[in-house]
Amino acid sequence: MSKRFQLTPEQLALSEQRKAKKAKLSENFAPTKFDEPNSRILSRKWVQLPIAPGLDIGRCVKVLTWNLLAQCLVRRELFPTSDCLKAAQREHMIYNEILSPAADIMCLQEVDRLDKLLPVIERAGYSYTYAAGPGKKHGCLIAYNKEKFTKVNERVVRYDEEEIRSDGDDRARRGCSFRTKNIGSLLALKRNNVENNGIIVATTHLFWHPKYVALVLLDDPSQSTNSRYTYERASSRQAGILVREVVKFRNDIGHDGWPCLISGDFNFAPDDPAYSLLVGDQLLPTQENRLAPSRVVHFTVDPDVYHTTHAPAEEEEAGNDGEIDPDKIITNARPATPSDGLLTTAELADLYANPARSAYDEGLSKHRQTTKDLVVYCDRVNLEPFRRGANEPEWTSYTHYWKTVLGKIHDYIFILDPPNVHSIVTGFSQPPRTEDLDPGIPRKGVCGSDHVSLCAEIMM
Numbered sequence: 001m002s003k004r005f006q007l008t009p010e011q012l013a014l015s016e017q018r019k020a021k022k023a024k025l026s027e028n029f030a031p032t033k034f035d036e037p038n039s040r041i042l043s044r045k046w047v048q049l050p051i052a053p054g055l056d057i058g059r060c061v062k063v064l065t066w067n068l069l070a071q072c073l074v075r076r077e078l079f080p081t082s083d084c085l086k087a088a089q090r091e092h093m094i095y096n097e098i099l100s101p102a103a104d105i106m107c108l109q110e111v112d113r114l115d116k117l118l119p120v121i122e123r124a125g126y127s128y129t130y131a132a133g134p135g136k137k138h139g140c141l142i143a144y145n146k147e148k149f150t151k152v153n154e155r156v157v158r159y160d161e162e163e164i165r166s167d168g169d170d171r172a173r174r175g176c177s178f179r180t181k182n183i184g185s186l187l188a189l190k191r192n193n194v195e196n197n198g199i200i201v202a203t204t205h206l207f208w209h210p211k212y213v214a215l216v217l218l219d220d221p222s223q224s225t226n227s228r229y230t231y232e233r234a235s236s237r238q239a240g241i242l243v244r245e246v247v248k249f250r251n252d253i254g255h256d257g258w259p260c261l262i263s264g265d266f267n268f269a270p271d272d273p274a275y276s277l278l279v280g281d282q283l284l285p286t287q288e289n290r291l292a293p294s295r296v297v298h299f300t301v302d303p304d305v306y307h308t309t310h311a312p313a314e315e316e317e318a319g320n321d322g323e324i325d326p327d328k329i330i331t332n333a334r335p336a337t338p339s340d341g342l343l344t345t346a347e348l349a350d351l352y353a354n355p356a357r358s359a360y361d362e363g364l365s366k367h368r369q370t371t372k373d374l375v376v377y378c379d380r381v382n383l384e385p386f387r388r389g390a391n392e393p394e395w396t397s398y399t400h401y402w403k404t405v406l407g408k409i410h411d412y413i414f415i416l417d418p419p420n421v422h423s424i425v426t427g428f429s430q431p432p433r434t435e436d437l438d439p440g441i442p443r444k445g446v447c448g449s450d451h452v453s454l455c456a457e458i459m460m
Contacts, residue, residue, distance in 0.1 A: 394434065
């Protein structure tokens, strides 16, 4: 009678190791159990666009971008119509929103509470890179499906430190009007199992203030006047730097044939000069007029600027964590002089040497050819239908107070192709209607942030 085969101690140990590894893998990829009903969000229709036969759909990449609304920035007075401002009320809605589209790449802004978020995205099969400005308690996160992509390089762009010209002193070379601590996060992702094929991904949250209250000293320092300036959006400079640095990053690492995705909260609307510059449209006279009188220098750049010794309530209101809401009025600035090096309109145009395309502007434009009841940005704002940006979503942020500021279209997914490559938008998540968002978000059953997510599928 033959002896029954028995595993050696070494084989038993190896078997146990394999079982443990399999269990861990199963745990990591287990679907997130959302806490009902706190995870309920507005259902969004997916629009699949027709594509020409013969195209390689295997090249399609689904990318999501979303400003989560950092918990450290939540203020009751900013969201009087919201019924879900506590972290526990919002977090499962946030998890549902970012994971439901099954995006290949996620670009998230105002990310905090990492101890809660990171385990969720890791269990869903994503790797990630997180970056934040100095001293900030929230930042930008890029997550990617690790079965499809591998990170090969990364970089952080610190806008305050970037130079926009080679001559002059430090201040003039940077041409910076306000130290904002904003950053851009850049990532090079190689497609797994495809030789020398990948994507450059960038995300950012750019700076903006609705107004800039400047305390200006006259020739006689004993006399001063409070002058209110419409703030020249620092995001105009920052967005140009981001595009420049994305292209430079791609070329420096030897992947100049890879397409680029640039997405995030840009804090400017489709009729803003920065948007037109970014997509390669000629500036309108009205846009140039908006830029011309609005350049100022804050005391964070020029310490000699007279500033109050006691910050006004708007700047003091930072809560227990010291964060200041970025949409508050700021003070303590002076009009810029030529020696400050702030970009002229012509210099701004030169900074945007590589025009990009908007995935939603193109996708919604195609979809409107067969769907006439779809409302887009130009239906609500005085923007000519032929201008780029006219077909952006009607809203990407909708709150009680801020829904009328700049039309509240701040979020975009931009495509920047290398020469001889043309990426194609093949689908997108349909934006919510005004009646879906009224009277404002965040709101239970609708959205866990004051921004709505954008998700597009792009063949690239």
